Amino acid sequence: MKILMIGAHQDDNEFRCGGLAHKYVKMGYEVRFLSLCNGCGGHHIMTPAETTARRAKESAAVAKLLGIRYDVWEDMNDCSLMPTLENRRRLIRYIRQFSPDLIISHRTNDYHADHRAAGMLLQDASYMLIVPHECPDVPAMEKTPIILYNEDSFTEPDFHGDIVLDMDDENDFKLQMAHINVSQVYEWLPFTKGYADEVPEGDAERFEWLKGPYKITPESTDEEILNASRGGSGYDLRNAQTASRFRKELIKRYGEERGSKIRYAEAFQLCPYGGALTEELNKKLFSL
Numbered sequence: 001m002k003i004l005m006i007g008a009h010q011d012d013n014e015f016r017c018g019g020l021a022h023k024y025v026k027m028g029y030e031v032r033f034l035s036l037c038n039g040c041g042g043h044h045i046m047t048p049a050e051t052t053a054r055r056a057k058e059s060a061a062v063a064k065l066l067g068i069r070y071d072v073w074e075d076m077n078d079c080s081l082m083p084t085l086e087n088r089r090r091l092i093r094y095i096r097q098f099s100p101d102l103i104i105s106h107r108t109n110d111y112h113a114d115h116r117a118a119g120m121l122l123q124d125a126s127y128m129l130i131v132p133h134e135c136p137d138v139p140a141m142e143k144t145p146i147i148l149y150n151e152d153s154f155t156e157p158d159f160h161g162d163i164v165l166d167m168d169d170e171n172d173f174k175l176q177m178a179h180i181n182v183s184q185v186y187e188w189l190p191f192t193k194g195y196a197d198e199v200p201e202g203d204a205e206r207f208e209w210l211k212g213p214y215k216i217t218p219e220s221t222d223e224e225i226l227n228a229s230r231g232g233s234g235y236d237l238r239n240a241q242t243a244s245r246f247r248k249e250l251i252k253r254y255g256e257e258r259g260s261k262i263r264y265a266e267a268f269q270l271c272p273y274g275g276a277l278t279e280e281l282n283k284k285l286f287s288l
């Protein structure tokens with residue numbers, strides 16, 4: 001199976017579906033990350049060119065850790081992605097060349113204009129993937145891939161947890177992936193949230209800070225987890241909040257015994273413009 005995860009930015013895939021990516025790699029599936037933007041806007045001190053170069057290095061390190069190919073549209077500046085015909089055709093060609101079975105990206109309701117544009121570009125590309133006279137220089141696909149949206153917290157309209165997966169075994173790996181995105185998790189994002197002064201100096205100290213102030217114990221309830229503060233980082237809590245938010249869905253998928261104990265999860269919504277999720281595909285992709 002071939003899996004394409006499309007983030008507007010470098011780190012979107014890592015945070016939102018990085019656990020699933022790692023599971024698929026371990027299953028022998030071919031996973032690829034694509035970032036539609038080059039990361040140039042994500043820093044308050046470095047110049048856009050310096051930030052782009054640094055983000056590229058961080059993404060290369062993520063690719064190495066995961067054992068995947070990680071593509072970046074290096075000419076696409078942050079905050080400038082638009083659902084134009086030119087970008088749609090670029091994406092159609094890109095997807096056809098890889099020919100994935102499953103694509104995961106943003107909803108069109110997410111907070112960042114680049115995320116919304118990424119979701120719109122994928123939606124607009126989805127049907128055209130099988131239309132031979134559209135972008136005839138790259139052979140059309142025979143069938144439309146399954147398309148999923150990554151979780152977000154926006155409510156107009158609500159995100160549906162159609163597929164919520166146990167990530168207990170992947171949480172440490174996800175934290176490692178976040179840790180590699182140094183310019184984001186220790187510099188830019190703390191700056192945007194007003195926590196830049198809190199970030200410790202040492203590598204081990206930083207990694208501990210990254211997990212966040214709330215420590216999850218076996219006694220932590222879903223209510224506590226959902227109401228706890230992430231502080232300036234809170235990546236551990238973030239992954240736990242997905243499991244608590246979709247407890248009902250986890251119990252439905254895994255049964256009461258396992259589903260009620262899962263601490264970390266990733267959640268996805270089925271995109272209606274993707275291919276049909278047959279029983280066979282469901283088994284291959286989501287019986288984890």
Ligand SMILES: [Zn+2]
Pocket residue numbers: 008009012112115
């Ligand atoms: Zn992003």
